[in-house]
Amino acid sequence: MILLLDLGNTRLKFALLDGAEFSHRGAFGWDADIAHELATLWASWPAPVRVVGASVVDPARETAVAVAAQKAFGLSPVWVRTPAQACGVTNAYAEPHRLGVDRFLALVDAHAAGRSPCVLASVGTALTLDALDADGRHLGGWIAPGPLLMQQSVLGATVQVRPGGAGAIRDLADNTADGLASGCWQACAALVDRFVERSAPLLGGHPTVTLGGGDAAVLAPLLEREVLLVPDTVLRGLAVWAKAHTETAKIA
Template identity: 80%
Template sequence: MILLLDLGNTRLKFALLDGDDFVHRGAFGWDADIAHELATLWATWPAPEHVVGASVVDTARETAVAVAAGKAFDRDPVWVRTPAHACGVTNVYPEHARLGVDRFLAMVDAFAAGRAPCVLASVGTALTLDALDATGRHLGGWIAPGPLLMQQSVLGATVQVRPDRGGSVLDLADNTADGLASGCWQACAALVDRFVDRTAPMLGGHPVVTLGGGDADLLAPLLQRDVAVVPDAVLRGLAVWAKSYVVSGNIA
């Protein structure tokens, strides 16, 4: 068994992989007492043979999770750092380590699952967009604030924009709360649609479009095209990487 760790900007997600199946899984926000919560939960889990993690957070949070894994299972995590090439996916960044490992692993999952050529959108703290061709080559992507971060940015930079409630996404809003929510969510939806329009000719004309991240279900209905919502793409890509390199002993 392999314990997989996905350390994202908003929360820690983790799963215990047995063969091809997640037999246990969980998630905690970073505002939780991570050490206590993990110790309590992991005390009930069977011990994995390997612990493999992917992180876009700071060293302090990586260390906290690593210490918890060591105490619970007597295993040190193997941290995946973005490579130039792995699992059939080629990283287009000249400085390959600067591509977020979460984005790379989502492409690993897409390629392994046979979804390439595709556009991958992930909606969370940031909105990330990537194009992956049929051969597994990453063509590049875009990064923008996610819809909630957009709203926070407006609130932080203005004095009089102070809605007294969370807004709804409407075609035409008649109040500040709904106007702010509508503008930010529709801006993200429009960006996804524009990215697909721009990259489709390079991806054979009709790429699969996938949507992941914590806000995927909320953004999907706002798009002008059908999309496949793909939850846990990072964990699944991490599983492919772990079985290819850690279990085999060929650390990338």
Template identity: 90%
Template sequence: MILLLDLGNTRLKFALLDGTTFTHRGAFGWDADIAHELAALWAAWPTPTRVVGASVVDSARETAVDVAARKAFGLKAEWVRTPAQACGVTNAYAEPQRLGVDRFLALVDAHAAGRSPCVLASVGTALTLDALDAEGRHLGGWIAPGPLLMQQSVLGATVQVRPSAAGNVRDLADNTADGLASGCWQACAALVDRFVERSRDTLGGHPTVTLGGGDAAVLAPLLENEVMLVPDTVLRGLAVWATVHTATVDIA
């Protein structure tokens, strides 16, 4: 069994992989006492043979999670760092390590699951978009603020835009709260649709379009393109990675 860790900007997600099945799952926001909460929870879990993690957060939070793994299982976390090529996927970046490991592992999951050629969209703190061809070549992508971060940026940069409640997405908003929510969510939807159109021909004309991330279910109905909701892409990609890479050392 392998304990898989996805350290995202908003929260930590984790799952215990037994063969090809996730037998245990969990998640914590970063406002929790991570080291304590994880160690307490994991004390009741079966002991894995390895702990493999992907992180887009700072070293302090990585250390806290590593401390919990050592306390609960006596195991050191193996941190996956973005490579130039792995698991059948080739990174488009000239400096491979600059591509977020979460994006790379989502590409690994898509390729392993047979969804390529495809466009991968993930909506959370950031909105990321990537194109993957049928041979597993990452062709590049876009990055933008996610819809909630967009709204926060407007609120932080203005004085009079201060809605008293969260707004709803409407075609024609007649109040500030709905106007702000509608503009930000529709902007993200339009960006996804634009990326699909710009990459369609390069991907052979009919790419699969997948949508993941914490806000995927909210964004999906706003898109003009048909999309496939794919949850837990980082954990799924980690499962592929951990199966292929058996070393129990940090991967640079």
């Protein structure tokens, strides 16, 4: 079994990979006492033989999770850093390490699952968009604030925009709360639609469009096209990476 770790901006997600399936899963927000929560939960889990992680957070949080894994299982994580090429996927970035490892692993998952050519959208703290062709070539992408971060940015930069509570998404809002929520969510939806429109000719005309991230289910109905909701793309990409590198090590 392999313990997979996905250290995202909002929360830590993790799963035990047993063969081709996740036998155990969990997640904690960073506001939790991570060391205590992980020690309590992992005490009841089977011991893995390896720990593999992907991180977009600071070294301090990586270290806290690494210490917890060492205490629980006597293993230190192997952190995946974004390469120029791996698992059949070629990175478009001239400086490969500057592509977020979460985005690269989502590409790995999509390619391994046979979803390419495709557009991958992930909606969380940030909205990321990537194009992947049928041969596993990453063609590039866009990055923007996610809907909630966009709303926070407006509130932080204005004096008069002070809604009394969370707004609802409406076609035509008649109050500030709904206007702010609607504008930010619809802006993200329009960006996804525009990216698909621009990248489709390079992807054969009709690419699969996948949507992941914590806010995917809210954004999906706002899009002008049918999308495939794909959860846990980073963990699934990590599983592909971990298996491939185990096989490479055995051959070597």
